Amino acid sequence: MLPESGRSARGREQTERKVELNLTFNNEEYRLGVERAEDGYEVTVGDRIYQVSVRPISSNTFSLVIHGANRLIHIASAGRATYVAVDGRQFCFQEATPGGRKHGTRDLPIDRRELTAIAPMPGRVVKLNVTEGDRVERGHTLAVVEAMKMENEVRAPIDGYVDRVLVREDDMVNVGQVMIELKSGED
Amino acid sequence: MLKKVLVANRGEIAVRIIRACREVGIPTVAVYSDVDHSSLHVQLANEAYSLGPPPPLESYLNIDKIIDIAKMSGADAIHPGYGFLAENYHFTKRCEDEGLIFVGATSEAIRLLGNKLESRETMIRAGIPVIPGMETAVRDTAALVQQASRIGYPVLIKAASGGGGKGMRAVSSQAELERALEGARRESKSAFGDDTVYVEKFIERPRHVEFQILADHSGNTVHLFERECSIQRRHQKIVEETPCTALDDQLRRKMGEVAIEVARVAHYTNAGTVEFLLDQDGDFYFLEVNTRVQVEHPITEMTTGIDIVKLQLALASGDPIPVKQQDIVPRGHSIEARIYAEDAENDFMPSFGTILFLQEPAGPGIRNDTGIYAGCDVTMHYDPILAKLIVWDENREMARSRMLTALRDYTILGIKTTIAFLRDVIAHPEFAAGNTHTDFIPEHFAQWREAGDEPANLDVALLSAAIYRHLNPPRAAGRAAASGPAFPNPWNATGEWEIGQGKGAD
Numbered sequence: 062m063l064p065e066s067g068r069s070a071r072g073r074e075q076t077e078r079k080v081e082l083n084l085t086f087n088n089e090e091y092r093l094g095v096e097r098a099e100d101g102y103e104v105t106v107g108d109r110i111y112q113v114s115v116r117p118i119s120s121n122t123f124s125l126v127i128h129g130a131n132r133l134i135h136i137a138s139a140g141r142a143t144y145v146a147v148d149g150r151q152f153c154f155q156e157a158t159p160g161g162r163k164h165g166t167r168d169l170p171i172d173r174r175e176l177t178a179i180a181p182m183p184g185r186v187v188k189l190n191v192t193e194g195d196r197v198e199r200g201h202t203l204a205v206v207e208a209m210k211m212e213n214e215v216r217a218p219i220d221g222y223v224d225r226v227l228v229r230e231d232d233m234v235n236v237g238q239v240m241i242e243l244k245s246g247e248d
Numbered sequence: 249m250l251k252k253v254l255v256a257n258r259g260e261i262a263v264r265i266i267r268a269c270r271e272v273g274i275p276t277v278a279v280y281s282d283v284d285h286s287s288l289h290v291q292l293a294n295e296a297y298s299l300g301p302p303p304p305l306e307s308y309l310n311i312d313k314i315i316d317i318a319k320m321s322g323a324d325a326i327h328p329g330y331g332f333l334a335e336n337y338h339f340t341k342r343c344e345d346e347g348l349i350f351v352g353a354t355s356e357a358i359r360l361l362g363n364k365l366e367s368r369e370t371m372i373r374a375g376i377p378v379i380p381g382m383e384t385a386v387r388d389t390a391a392l393v394q395q396a397s398r399i400g401y402p403v404l405i406k407a408a409s410g411g412g413g414k415g416m417r418a419v420s421s422q423a424e425l426e427r428a429l430e431g432a433r434r435e436s437k438s439a440f441g442d443d444t445v446y447v448e449k450f451i452e453r454p455r456h457v458e459f460q461i462l463a464d465h466s467g468n469t470v471h472l473f474e475r476e477c478s479i480q481r482r483h484q485k486i487v488e489e490t491p492c493t494a495l496d497d498q499l500r501r502k503m504g505e506v507a508i509e510v511a512r513v514a515h516y517t518n519a520g521t522v523e524f525l526l527d528q529d530g531d532f533y534f535l536e537v538n539t540r541v542q543v544e545h546p547i548t549e550m551t552t553g554i555d556i557v558k559l560q561l562a563l564a565s566g567d568p569i570p571v572k573q574q575d576i577v578p579r580g581h582s583i584e585a586r587i588y589a590e591d592a593e594n595d596f597m598p599s600f601g602t603i604l605f606l607q608e609p610a611g612p613g614i615r616n617d618t619g620i621y622a623g624c625d626v627t628m629h630y631d632p633i634l635a636k637l638i639v640w641d642e643n644r645e646m647a648r649s650r651m652l653t654a655l656r657d658y659t660i661l662g663i664k665t666t667i668a669f670l671r672d673v674i675a676h677p678e679f680a681a682g683n684t685h686t687d688f689i690p691e692h693f694a695q696w697r698e699a700g701d702e703p704a705n706l707d708v709a710l711l712s713a714a715i716y717r718h719l720n721p722p723r724a725a726g727r728a729a730a731s732g733p734a735f736p737n738p739w740n741a742t743g744e745w746e747i748g749q750g751k752g753a754d
Contacts (some may be wrong), residue, residue, distance in 0.1 A: 080718045084710060095714040102718070104474065104711040111711055121605045121661075125712060134712045136736065137604035137661040144604065145709040147613070149656035150506065150668055150698060152709040153325075181596040184628055188434075205434075208628040209598040212435055236597070 086155040178241040180234040184208030195223045221245045250325045257329030259619035260459045264287035277321045281307035283627045302629040308332045325349035334540040351564040353539045361537040363739040373515045379533045381448025396637045398400040401579035407436035408444035413483030453685040454525040464569045471504045478684040488544035489583045491680030549580035550640040581641045582649040589632040592669035600626045604662035609654035613640040
């Protein structure tokens with residue numbers, strides 16, 4: 062499919078190496094390997110091996126030919142995310158990297174997660190109802206986050222006390238960011 | 249004819265209005281907030297002026313600034329679109345006082361119909377059927393609680409100045425009422441600048457059926473038949489169609505007559521929409537009048553062949569309605585699906601970012617009203633509507649099939665959108681059977697997950713990502729990761745993709 066003529070030496074070097082990457086989708090991690098094969102590519106997805114050829118269409122679009130059948134692929138990437146559309150279905154893969162996210166609950170030890178109130182969506186903190194030391198009940202609205210004229214209430218996950226408030230009104234927050242830390246009643 | 253129209257809006261509706269003006273030869277003036285400086289509506293207008301910072305109150309709701317720009321640019325008319333200032337009678341009044349033509353109803357009609365309570369009273373007096381509920385405004389929370397108990401739960405809280413589901417909350421018990429009132433008031437204040445709310449009886453599983461009306465300055469009023477808009481999430485429509493499967497000719501004629509009567513009672517002019525709830529027994533209740541062009545106006549245009557926006561411009565300049573009621577004969581079936589920047593797998597949370605790739609469907613009977621382009625930013629400041637996909641075909645089943653195909657061909661990469669969700673809604677057997685009502689989404693799609701159709705699709709997507717990476721090795725990975733922007737320009741990373749290279753070898 063991709064003719065060798067007109068390809069630079071640098072290009073040839075790049076397309077002939079084997080590329081390995083790990084992508085996550087819905088909390089599952091997938092090990093992928095890809096290298097040039099005689100009539101296209103040999104790709105491994107986990108322990109499955111695919112022989113495919115590629116018909117380039119534009120920088121974000123190609124036809125994938127698998128067992129003679131055409132699949133139209135639209136694809137783009139930004140940062141660690143790769144977006145792929147197959148037959149109108151969209152997949153967003155994250156490249157697995159060591160370190161992980163800074164603000165996410167994922168980094169917290171499991172027994173701390175239930176003691177935090179996290180932002181349900183990216184947006185602006187339009188209301189903060191609590192200060193440190195306040196007694197709260199499960200389901201109590203601690204804060205309100207707004208984006209695109211939509212409001213979302215951030216509720217207390219437990220009965221307890223407000224340990225730390227990590228945001229202020231008018232702050233911008235990311236989805237999953239810890240906004241408020243709580244401690245249980247016994248502390 | 250109007251000389252120059254300022255479009256006081258943004259997004260797909262601003263684009264729609266500007267296109268209509270261009271087609272009839274009226275120059276246009278766009279306005280934009282700082283984050284919208286390169287938006288599609290700014291690109292298409294003859295002139296464009298900045299409104300300043302992005303918050304709506306400082307930009308698209310800033311009456312003084314918009315009036316100043318209209319006068320400075322020599323516009324003689326303002327089209328408000330939908331949302332923002334479209335149903336703010338203070339704005340309309342200001343236009344009237346300043347000698348600017350407001351493309352829409354008069355300030356008095358907008359004031360009356362915008363006040364949901366006053367319009368209820370007026371309609372009750374005129375013998376129009378309404379939903380049981382409050383008849384006077386009460387600011388006091390205790391009195392609202394008392395009214396809710398009198399009406400009987402479940403009740404619906406609505407913003408007195410509302411529309412589009414903003415500030416609306418269904419409440420099933422007194423325990424929930426106070427918090428719901430607080431949220432409804434804050435949302436209403438933010439969306440409409442007025443925190444007055446009221447309470448009415450919540451009707452279970454109704455259909456939302458509305459009639460498009462047109463009225464000229466000589467008192468001629470016609471309707472352009474109905475639209476059914478029952479498919480809603482968070483009380484906001486996402487799929488609309490015409491005709492409505494639940495109406496027979498007799499009920500359609502009756503509702504059309506009531507819609508025209510509503511317009512007459514309110515001394516209505518220009519385009520508007522009379523909304524009804526249709527209950528499971530076939531009884532219908534007047535809900536409200538939307539005194540503006542409606543998001544879903546295109547489906548009516550598809551079946552009647554009447555361009556509502558162009559007619560708005562003509563009616564605003566004093567022209568009479570060019571058609572008689574008996575000459576308006578709808579043909580075929582039309583469906584609209586609203587493409588929102590939302591995560592349907594996560595309670596329709598808004599999603600914003602850069603659109604990295606865009607492929608829009610095309611073909612016979614397919615219309616795409618859009619406000620986006622590849623490379624544009626979708627910001628957190630405004631309503632998350634990106635585009636509306638509208639199809640027409642000879643009957644409902646054919647239109648449904650056309651919509652499914654068109655949605656399959658609609659690709660937006662970089663942000664979450666409702667496209668795949670809409671496909672599943674329109675493919676659902678209950679939708680196919682015409683069994684639609686306003687609880688359709690919570691009832692059938694509460695825990696929706698994108699299916700990917702067949703497991704093999706995931707592998708195809710994964711191996712595509714691997715090949716893409718092979719073709720586009722990360723450049724100077726260390727440097728880019730340390731300092732790069734969150735969204736690098738995809739066109740910088742074209743790598744081995746030399747367009748047309750493969751074809752030359754055949």
